[in-house]
Amino acid sequence: VQLQASGGGLVQAGGSLRLSCAASGRTFSIYAVGWFRQAPGKERDFVATISWRGGGTYYADSVKGRFTISRDNAKNTVVHLQMNSLKPEDTAVYYCAADTSPRNTDRTGTSRYDYWGQGTQVTVSS
Numbered sequence: 001v002q003l004q005a006s007g008g009g010l011v012q013a014g015g016s017l018r019l020s021c022a023a024s025g026r027t028f029s030i031y032a033v034g035w036f037r038q039a040p041g042k043e044r045d046f047v048a049t050i051s052w053r054g055g056g057t058y059y060a061d062s063v064k065g066r067f068t069i070s071r072d073n074a075k076n077t078v079v080h081l082q083m084n085s086l087k088p089e090d091t092a093v094y095y096c097a098a099d100t101s102p103r104n105t106d107r108t109g110t111s112r113y114d115y116w117g118q119g120t121q122v123t124v125s126s
Contacts, residue, residue: 001023001024001025001026001027001029001030001098001100001114001115002023002024002025002115003022003023003024003033003096003097003098003115003116003117003118004021004022004024004117004118005019005020005021005094005095005096005117005118005119005120006019006020006021006022006120007019007020007120008093008094008120008121008122008123009121009122009123010123010124010125011086011122011123011124011125012124012125013086013087013124013125013126014085014086015086015124016082016083016084016085016086017083017086017122018080018081018082018083019035019080019081019083019094019096019120019122020072020078020079020080020081021033021035021078021079021080021081021096021117022075022077022078023077023078023079023098024077026100027077029100030052030098030099031051031052031053031099031100031101031102032049032050032051032052032098032099032107033049033050033052033071033079033096033097033098033099034046034047034048034049034050034096034097034099034107034108034112034113035047035048035049035069035081035094035095035096035097036094036095036096036097036110037090037092037093037094037095037122038092038093038095038119039091039092039093042092044095044110045060045092046060046108046109046110047059047060047063047067047081047094048060048063048067048069048081049069049099049107049108050069050070050071050079052071055071057069057070058107058108060108062089063083063090066083066084066085066086067082067083067084068080068082068084069081069082070082079096081094081096083122086122086124087124088124088125088126089124090122090124091122091123091124092121092122093119093120093121093122094119094121094122095116095117095118095119096116096117097110097113097114097115097116097117098113098114098115099112099113099114100114100115101114
């Protein structure tokens with residue numbers, strides 16, 4: 001599975017951005033796609049995840065109500081992360097990742113995901 005993240009940029013606080021993650025290759029093996037973010041000097045943190053088949057979603061408390069993860073209706077191998085009401089603390093490199101193995105581990109942990117995209121920078125100015 002290959003993942004290509006895009007859509008990052010510079011935005012003022014309160015603004016919006018939409019990130020996209022395009023999956024290719026053995027996409028039939030995907031169980032879920034997640035978004036993580038990593039600020040300078042910090043660990044990579046969970047943001048949101050979506051079940052590839054059922055469409056169920058789950059969010060970090062810090063983004064709940066502001067971010068929405070969804071699968072593109074027309075291009076079903078693309079997952080979007082709509083980010084509204086952005087705050088300076090949302091500044092980070094955002095990564096998408098794919099879970100391709102059934103396992104009973106925390107869906108918010110990086111170890112749950114097998115394939116990672118290259119990351120896209122999101123900068124929110126105050």
